[in-house]
Amino acid sequence: MIDGNVLLLENLPAYCSLIIEKDSGGLGGEIYISESEIGFFDITGNIVEVSGKTDKNKQVYELVGRNIFRFDFDNVVNYLTQVKSEYVRPWLNNYKSFERHSDMWKNVGRAGWNYRLQKVVANKNDLSFPFYIKKSTNGRCYAGSNDISNIYSMLIAYTVIPKYTSLAIEKRELYGNSTEYIFRLFFNEDFARHDTQIVKRRNENSVRTNKTTQELLEQALNREHTRNEQQSIEAENEKRGRASRIIQSYERDDVIAAAVKSRAEGKCDLCRENAPFFDQYGRPYLEEHHVEWLANGGEDSINNAVALCPNCHRKMHVLNNECDVEALKNRLAEYQRLFIAMPRNES
Numbered sequence: 001m002i003d004g005n006v007l008l009l010e011n012l013p014a015y016c017s018l019i020i021e022k023d024s025g026g027l028g029g030e031i032y033i034s035e036s037e038i039g040f041f042d043i044t045g046n047i048v049e050v051s052g053k054t055d056k057n058k059q060v061y062e063l064v065g066r067n068i069f070r071f072d073f074d075n076v077v078n079y080l081t082q083v084k085s086e087y088v089r090p091w092l093n094n095y096k097s098f099e100r101h102s103d104m105w106k107n108v109g110r111a112g113w114n115y116r117l118q119k120v121v122a123n124k125n126d127l128s129f130p131f132y133i134k135k136s137t138n139g140r141c142y143a144g145s146n147d148i149s150n151i152y153s154m155l156i157a158y159t160v161i162p163k164y165t166s167l168a169i170e171k172r173e174l175y176g177n178s179t180e181y182i183f184r185l186f187f188n189e190d191f192a193r194h195d196t197q198i199v200k201r202r203n204e205n206s207v208r209t210n211k212t213t214q215e216l217l218e219q220a221l222n223r224e225h226t227r228n229e230q231q232s233i234e235a236e237n238e239k240r241g242r243a244s245r246i247i248q249s250y251e252r253d254d255v256i257a258a259a260v261k262s263r264a265e266g267k268c269d270l271c272r273e274n275a276p277f278f279d280q281y282g283r284p285y286l287e288e289h290h291v292e293w294l295a296n297g298g299e300d301s302i303n304n305a306v307a308l309c310p311n312c313h314r315k316m317h318v319l320n321n322e323c324d325v326e327a328l329k330n331r332l333a334e335y336q337r338l339f340i341a342m343p344r345n346e347s
Helices: 035-041 073-087 090-095 110-122 151-157 190-208 213-239 254-263 310-318 322-338
Strands: 006-009 031-034 043-051 057-063 067-071 132-134 140-144 165-174 179-187 287-290 305-308
Touching (some): 031 035, 035 043, 035 057, 035 140, 067 073, 067 151, 073 110, 110 151, 190 213, 190 254, 213 254, 287 310, 305 310, 305 322, 310 322
Parallel strands (some): 067 179
Antiparallel strands (some): 006 165, 031 140, 043 057, 132 140, 165 179, 287 305
């Protein structure tokens, strides 16, 4: 199913994993792609002949441009962590037709799981792989990787647990007319959480459409004002021993996120570089970050939120260096001075 710039594949079939023995002689790690989903990968329509591992020619769709296919590091680490309890169960070894200690990337069990995690961490800066889409005769196609010993096969062919794993492939346009496809694996209910994020991005786009930065900031301030009034009512009700029926749980407001990203004008608020690519709506891709984290009691407010490029966002959540925090606070102070005369619509 294609949802905007994301291809969603729920409950990957057993054919996707060499952990399960197959009657067919196909390559392990191939994913079923329907004919309606082929265009998601920007194909020319031409068919090229590629020699496979079995020395049989296979008809492969020619991909357009300089395409990049890679896994998302944070996601893969999270997936391996989630799948470990299932993956290391001894009974899975019974499905293997061979065991070779020299091929640790094919190993099932605790040692194989540890090897995968170490390999992913060691290659965190380059989790890319070659990719193909093979023409089929039954109304479907197979997608996979030409190199069966690379990171793709290690994670897909020998790690994915069928019926428990879903795959989301996000398509991003990069500078220089190249296209990036980011692969993310989800174990059980984690996929629903990712689907929620897709809906959230769509809602945020709706908020930003046909609005200026000032209009978005005004709307965000009005939302904050309403929230503060409701919180005051809740506090008063608690003093009087009454349960509040008005207050809701506020975490991340789409309006505030839209205002913060529009305010940045396409540049990261930390490194001040241009966003690395455009999203599916043609806007510079930046991510909302709360200088004082929400988990630590920080407010979801335009005076506590900034727009960061993916690298700086990850850096803040991994290191959160004091000098970077101070730089972001200074940036927020600049914004406050810039928009200090902005009126608020009290209606």
